[in-house]
Amino acid sequence: MKALRELEADFRRAPSAHNTQPWTLTYTGTGAVVGWDPERALPVSDPTGRDLRLGLGAFVETCLIVCASAGLRVGFRADPGPLRVGVLHEAAEPYRTEFTTADVRGRGTNRGPYHPGRLPGDLVPGVRRVACRDLAALLHAADLHQFGDAAVTAELREWLRLTPRHRRYDLDGLTDRALALSGAEALGLRAALAVYPVLRRAGLPRVLAAAGKGLLDYDGEALVLVGPPGEEVEMGRELMRIWLTLSTRGYTTHPLSQIIDSPPTRALLAAHLGVDDPDSLLHIARAGLPKGAAPRSARIPS
Ligand SMILES: Cc1cc2nc3c(=O)[nH]c(=O)nc-3n(C[C@H](O)[C@H](O)[C@H](O)COP(=O)(O)O)c2cc1C
Numbered sequence: 001m002k003a004l005r006e007l008e009a010d011f012r013r014a015p016s017a018h019n020t021q022p023w024t025l026t027y028t029g030t031g032a033v034v035g036w037d038p039e040r041a042l043p044v045s046d047p048t049g050r051d052l053r054l055g056l057g058a059f060v061e062t063c064l065i066v067c068a069s070a071g072l073r074v075g076f077r078a079d080p081g082p083l084r085v086g087v088l089h090e091a092a093e094p095y096r097t098e099f100t101t102a103d104v105r106g107r108g109t110n111r112g113p114y115h116p117g118r119l120p121g122d123l124v125p126g127v128r129r130v131a132c133r134d135l136a137a138l139l140h141a142a143d144l145h146q147f148g149d150a151a152v153t154a155e156l157r158e159w160l161r162l163t164p165r166h167r168r169y170d171l172d173g174l175t176d177r178a179l180a181l182s183g184a185e186a187l188g189l190r191a192a193l194a195v196y197p198v199l200r201r202a203g204l205p206r207v208l209a210a211a212g213k214g215l216l217d218y219d220g221e222a223l224v225l226v227g228p229p230g231e232e233v234e235m236g237r238e239l240m241r242i243w244l245t246l247s248t249r250g251y252t253t254h255p256l257s258q259i260i261d262s263p264p265t266r267a268l269l270a271a272h273l274g275v276d277d278p279d280s281l282l283h284i285a286r287a288g289l290p291k292g293a294a295p296r297s298a299r300i301p302s
Contacts, residue, residue, distance in 0.1 A: 057236020
């Protein structure tokens with residue numbers, strides 16, 4: 001499908017955890033199979049594939065929006081199998097959406113400071129809300145858990161690009177700029193991660209986790225996506241619609257998945273929200289009006 005291929009650069013603006021861009025599109029005569037590359041999954045930090053499937057759902061929604069914006073009649077049929085989630089196929093009508101390719105291009109994660117204030121009450125119905133300050137202790141505990149785990153930290157390090165000299169700086173992963181790090185902070189993090197295997201037992205995880213302190217110390221809020229475990233692809237589509245609803249109104253998001261990744265903090269957050277099954281917490285991100293623009297994140301060219 002030549003028409004689809006020509007839109008791939010915009011499909012690829014979809015978000016993915018650690019910016020791994022795990023999706024694959026295998027073109028058939030009439031459409032394309034949406035799958036993923038296991039080399040771009042995060043088996044250690046995302047062992048259940050929750051974030052992988054959320055990201056693939058966000059990718060599917062992005063493809064449908066971009067196709068509709070180009071006037072193409074394309075739909076999606078879930079058809080899970082090994083290394084695949086479904087098929088983009090010819091449809092009778094273009095996908096019905098309020099969003100456009102320009103909206104897809106305009107969205108981005110923003111990890112910088114946010115203005116105090118809450119989102120309008122009815123902007124994202126169905127999503128749970130938590131005051132940032134109520135999450136600060138959970139975030140710190142989750143960061144300690146994450147940086148205390150050598151395998152999780154090693155996997156994260158694989159996807160960090162903390163200097164523009166990194167050979168994949170413009171392609172994928174998380175850059176110093178995307179992480180809103182100053183030059184000194186990026187240098188410090190590189191140095192700390194280089195000595196991590198030696199200093200892990202000497203308290204380095206505590207030093208790394210301390211970097212996130214203060215992030216939630218303002219009058220803002222975080223959004224929590226709750227949904228049935230097993231429906232992550234559909235919920236990823238919903239997540240993309242939520243992010244676009246926000247970004248088209250000037251709001252941005254900063255995911256804090258470590259709170260849900262770590263079982264103790266996931267359970268505490270579920271209790272705080274009155275949610276019975278902690279595994280139904282699928283995603284959490286602070287959201288609001290950012291004080292400054294974030295850099296555009298890298299993508300592998302199509
Ligand atoms: C399912 C999912 C989980 C994510 N978790 C985190 C996270 O825990 N922390 C973070 O800073 N960004 C997180 N992100 C944001 C990605 O890192 C981001 O989408 C990616 O780097 C591409 O950047 P962009 O959103 O600006 O296009 C997540 C994104 C997705 C789709």
